[in-house]
Amino acid sequence: MIKNILCFGDSNTWGLNSITGKRFDENTRWTSLLAKNLECAFAIIEAGQPNRTLVHNPPFDGVLSGVSYLKPYLEAHRIDFIIIALGTNDLKKRFNLTPSLIADGLNDLINSIHSYYQQGSTLKSPKIIIASPPKIRITEQYSRIYEDADIKATELSSAFKSVAANNKCAFIDFNSFINITDGDGIHFDDIQHLAIGFKITQLVQNSLNNS
Template identity: 80%
Template sequence: MTKKILCFGDSNTWGLNPVTGKRFDENTRWTSLLGKNLGCHFAVIEAGQPNRTLVHNPPFDGVISGVSYLKPYLDKHELNFIIIALGTNDLKKRFNLTPSLIADGLNDLINSIHIYYKQSSILKAPQIIIASPPEIKVTEKYSRIYEDADIKATALSNVFKCVAANNRCAFIDFNAFINITDSDGIHFESNQHLTISFEITQLVQYLFNNC
């Protein structure tokens, strides 16, 4: 039986190319590569959305916050894994959020998932994997939008790790194996997508074999 993995994240999950501003193709995005790495017994659902947040809805961008848009995926798919890769957009200056408040948003999202599956007598709850976003670099391109976000970002991995542990979720820290470059200071480059796909593949295989 095919195992389904939902990759629920922001523009780095969507695959935004920091050089062109367009989307990387299916041979480059970490989500697509994850599916190729895992093979035919796994189906990866790519659910990245630029500007997606954990806490607030971005102005003018519609209802794309994590809590608001996750449920349709849960309704549609019988999932085995959910990978949550969010938090970077919450660092934007206009939201004025501390790392602790962003972590609260992550905790609320996880609780919403738990409640959803507790209310179902049919569906089995999937394994949740929390991906901590990497530290960012405030470049000239995003200097006004992400003012002081680089300082806050350094604390996100620790608070996200605590949230994951408290909710018995798996945790992967992107800071452990990639460093955001100066291209735009926010988005993954092609070689980083390759590295991320490898690391997440290893984690999913481990979890699947030990569940």
């Protein structure tokens, strides 16, 4: 049976190209590369949304918080893996959130997933992979929006790792192999998408081998 992987994240999951302002194509996005790497035994559900958060809804953008928008995907699909790649937008200055509070939002999201499958679904709860976003490089373009976010991002990685361990989720730290040095300091380039696709492929395969 084909296994479904839900990639639930923000603009870096959606595949925003900071140079063009458009979306990277299916030969570049890490979600699409994941599908190619895993081949026909897996179906990838690309659920990236620019500005999506873990805690608060961004002004003017409606229901983009993770908790409020994940349920429709769970209702529509039989999910075997959920990759949660969020947290960057929560670092914006206007939200005034500490890494600990953002990590609490991640914990709430994981609990919501477990509650959904325990209370109202006959399906088995999916494996969850937590991806910690890479450290932000503050550029002139985002200097006001992401003030001090580069400092918080390092703490956020550690907090996310603890949440993943406490909930028995797999964890991948983008900081360990990605360094955003070009572009706007926030979004992945094509080389970074390639690296992420490869690393998450390994993580999914290892999870299957150990199950």
